[in-house]
Amino acid sequence: NAGVTQTPKFRILKIGQSMTLQCAQDMNHNYMYWYRQDPGMGLKLIYYSVGAGITDKGEVPNGYNVSRSTTEDFPLRLELAAPSQTSVYFCASSYSGLAGGNEQFFGPGTRLTVL
Amino acid sequence: AQTVTQSQPEMSVQEAETVTLSCTYDTSENNYYLFWYKQPPSRQMILVIRQEAYKQQNATENRFSVNFQKAAKSFSLKISDSQLGDTAMYFCAFIDSGGSNYKLTFGKGTLLTVNP
Numbered sequence: 001n002a003g004v005t006q007t008p009k010f011r012i013l014k015i016g017q018s019m020t021l022q023c024a025q026d027m028n029h030n031y032m033y034w035y036r037q038d039p040g041m042g043l044k045l046i047y048y049s050v051g052a053g054i055t056d057k058g059e060v061p062n063g064y065n066v067s068r069s070t071t072e073d074f075p076l077r078l079e080l081a082a083p084s085q086t087s088v089y090f091c092a093s094s095y096s097g098l099a100g101g102n103e104q105f106f107g108p109g110t111r112l113t114v115l
Numbered sequence: 116a117q118t119v120t121q122s123q124p125e126m127s128v129q130e131a132e133t134v135t136l137s138c139t140y141d142t143s144e145n146n147y148y149l150f151w152y153k154q155p156p157s158r159q160m161i162l163v164i165r166q167e168a169y170k171q172q173n174a175t176e177n178r179f180s181v182n183f184q185k186a187a188k189s190f191s192l193k194i195s196d197s198q199l200g201d202t203a204m205y206f207c208a209f210i211d212s213g214g215s216n217y218k219l220t221f222g223k224g225t226l227l228t229v230n231p
Contacts, residue, residue: 033217042119042206042221050216058217090160097216101148101167104219106160 002026006091006107013081013114021076021110023091031094032074033058033104034066036087043090049074050097081114088112117142119209121222128197129230135182136192136225138207145169146212149183149190154224155203163205166190168212197229 007022025032030051035043045058049068063085065077074093078085091107098104118141128134140149151163166174166183173181178198182191194201207222 031217040124040223042208042223043219045217045219048217056217088158092160098210098219099148099212099214099216101165101210101212103162103165104160109158 004091004093004105004107006089006110008110009108010111011113013078013112015081015083015114017081018077018079019081019112021078021089021091021112023074023076023107024072025074025091025093025105026072027093027095027105028071029093029095029105030071031097032068033092033094034064034074034076035090035092036060036085037090037109038087046076046089078112083114086112086114117144117209117211117220119207119220119222121205121207121225123225124223125226125228127228127230128194130197130199132197133193133195134197134227136194136205136207136227138190138192138222140188140190140207140209140220142188142209142211144211144213148210148212149181150208150210150219151179151181151190151192152206152208152221153201153203154206155200160206164192194227199229199231201227202229203227 033048034046047066049055092104154160
């Protein structure tokens, strides 16, 4: 099992550009999540999905979009990149909801800089 | 709203010694889960230990144990026999068992350095 994989590892964008951060998991997990981690801060939830075709907003969704066409993939789209989106982005998955104490499995992260 | 506070931004410990990382949280709920996640320099976050609030016995995983004080809303992590590989950022996290299935609240983290 590769677990949760993310591409790319690093990316520099210019203001106004767009890009898609890829995330895939091979554990047949229903739940998937996107977080951002700013320096000195904990993780903030951007979007989450409870299954293919179902997505919903987290705490900080503005400027981002997601889709979930398959169980395995959960890409995050940045439209019109802004310097405020400079951050490290983590994708995560879990077999079921977190309220039952289930473990989240995290990807290695994507470090994004917007100049 | 729940909050999680980690009051120690950085800590260091000598190899083979014991260190305790603190975490406090604020909630009006009675049943919930608490977690400690470890984020090593390679950045992939992994679960260290979890505790369900209604269980009075403190969770233990090998060299890692917690001191869960429900009344005080405190959830500290003790690492015994510290190893160089324990160097990482440690995050405390909380979720309400009766709430949403996705709203995990993280603290800001404690950077632990294990010195040889």
